Amino acid sequence: MATITSMSPAPATGHAGAEKPFAEFRAFWRAFFAKAFNPYRPELHYMRGPGPAWRAKHMRTSGE
Numbered sequence: 001m002a003t004i005t006s007m008s009p010a011p012a013t014g015h016a017g018a019e020k021p022f023a024e025f026r027a028f029w030r031a032f033f034a035k036a037f038n039p040y041r042p043e044l045h046y047m048r049g050p051g052p053a054w055r056a057k058h059m060r061t062s063g064e
Helices: 016-036 052-058
Strands: none
Touching: none
């Protein structure tokens, strides 16, 4: 499972400093939901090999 971290290069100063914490908070949650609720689940589509129908068809011995 991936770990999401928030990194800020330097503390904010001035008027933009009041908006920056909210922007980082929003960016963190956006990334979290994108990774946590990703609909692609390859393990659900993993094929483990031929099943019993394939074996029944291909493992026959010819009696001719």
